[in-house]
Amino acid sequence: MIDRLKIRNLISGKGLKVTPQRMRVLEAIYLLDNHPTAENILEYIRRNDPNIGYGTVYKVLETLVEHNLIVKVKTEKDVMRYDGILENHHHLYCKQCDYIEDYHNEKLDKLLTDFFHENEIDNFIIEDIKLSINGNFIIHKNKQHES
Amino acid sequence: MIDRLKIRNLISGKGLKVTPQRMRVLEAIYLLDNHPTAENILEYIRRNDPNIGYGTVYKVLETLVEHNLIVKVKTEKDVMRYDGILENHHHLYCKQCDYIEDYHNEKLDKLLTDFFHENEIDNFIIEDIKLSINGNFIIHKNKQHES
DNA sequence: TACTATTTACGAATCATTCTTAATTAGAAC
DNA sequence: GTTCTAATTAAGAATGATTCGTAAATAGTA
Numbered sequence: 001m002i003d004r005l006k007i008r009n010l011i012s013g014k015g016l017k018v019t020p021q022r023m024r025v026l027e028a029i030y031l032l033d034n035h036p037t038a039e040n041i042l043e044y045i046r047r048n049d050p051n052i053g054y055g056t057v058y059k060v061l062e063t064l065v066e067h068n069l070i071v072k073v074k075t076e077k078d079v080m081r082y083d084g085i086l087e088n089h090h091h092l093y094c095k096q097c098d099y100i101e102d103y104h105n106e107k108l109d110k111l112l113t114d115f116f117h118e119n120e121i122d123n124f125i126i127e128d129i130k131l132s133i134n135g136n137f138i139i140h141k142n143k144q145h146e147s
Numbered sequence: 148m149i150d151r152l153k154i155r156n157l158i159s160g161k162g163l164k165v166t167p168q169r170m171r172v173l174e175a176i177y178l179l180d181n182h183p184t185a186e187n188i189l190e191y192i193r194r195n196d197p198n199i200g201y202g203t204v205y206k207v208l209e210t211l212v213e214h215n216l217i218v219k220v221k222t223e224k225d226v227m228r229y230d231g232i233l234e235n236h237h238h239l240y241c242k243q244c245d246y247i248e249d250y251h252n253e254k255l256d257k258l259l260t261d262f263f264h265e266n267e268i269d270n271f272i273i274e275d276i277k278l279s280i281n282g283n284f285i286i287h288k289n290k291q292h293e294s
Numbered sequence: 295t296a297c298t299a300t301t302t303a304c305g306a307a308t309c310a311t312t313c314t315t316a317a318t319t320a321g322a323a324c
Numbered sequence: 325g326t327t328c329t330a331a332t333t334a335a336g337a338a339t340g341a342t343t344c345g346t347a348a349a350t351a352g353t354a
Contacts, residue, residue: 119255
């Protein structure tokens with residue numbers, strides 16, 4: 001588990017001021033499972049700090065993304081979600097529930113690297129490759145099923 | 148190129164009423180390059196049919212997606228984009244411009260199928276896999292660079 | 295302790311998308 | 325061709341996520 005000191009160091013290490021709001025947002029992303037939305041994060045923080053503004057949460061998220069402390073995860077829906085795990089990884093998207101699970105596999109990454117090494121794409125320089133693995137969990141991970 | 152008769156057949160083939168609005172939206176998606184947004188489509192159609200409503204375009208898009216005539220393409224931004232190509236394919240996302248290019252490669256798809264056949268994911272049934280290949284075009288495809 | 299550039303609180307503004315309702319119309323039945 | 329009706333559209337209001345604006349607060353420096 002990531003403790004407060006590490007979070008503090010992550011933030012200051014990027015040359016950012018360490019504010020309670022930034023600490024709380026980053027901590028929330030690490031603690032909340034399932035790639036939280038801005039709203040999930042806001043709700044979570046408000047339990048301890050009812051005064052945090054939603055504008056602040058969005059601003060902090062933007063700052064953290066800009067400084068590569070978190071990444072945005074795009075979904076079919078119109079809400080953005082956030083991920084505090086930075087090592088290259090892929091996502092399992094369940095078509096029935098809104099759970100997004102991380103998928104790491106070094107062999108797969110090697111396979112892809114080798115493939116694109118042999119099959120360069122004309123006029124394009126690859127920086128990274130992310131798989132969207134779409135399907136269904138057999139046993140769902142959370143309650144919020146749709147419709 | 149897809150002609151009007153084919154478009155008509157695609158729509159009626161799904162048991163949908165063939166309306167001028169549906170014809171125009173689907174035609175626009177085939178004609179407009181680069182995975183248009185709802186707004187791109189609306190603008191395009193308004194050149195010939197200034198009376199089409201934006202609500203209508205969204206409604207038609209929703210219907211076409213529901214009936215598998217087009218698919219939604221998610222991006223980092225908060226606008227949804229649409230794609231009329233249905234065979235499995237992947238996307239090149241340029242980090243500098245908003246051009247999204249299709250990438251087809253059967254060998255790659257075979258590689259992935261084989262990989263996940265040998266490496267099943269616990270508790271998850273895969274339906275399809277899409278790669279987001281992120282990087283940069285060496286020569287950009289369109290003008291709308293960001294900031 | 296004081297200073298100042300940065301950050302936050304607050305809510306208004308924006309923008310993509312959805313919803314509502316009455317009017318229109320495609321396609322079926324005659 | 326006419327009639328009928330359920331499906332579709334027009335028009336714009338409503339919604340919901342996100343961004344913006346600005347005055348007040350504050351982290352980090354001196």
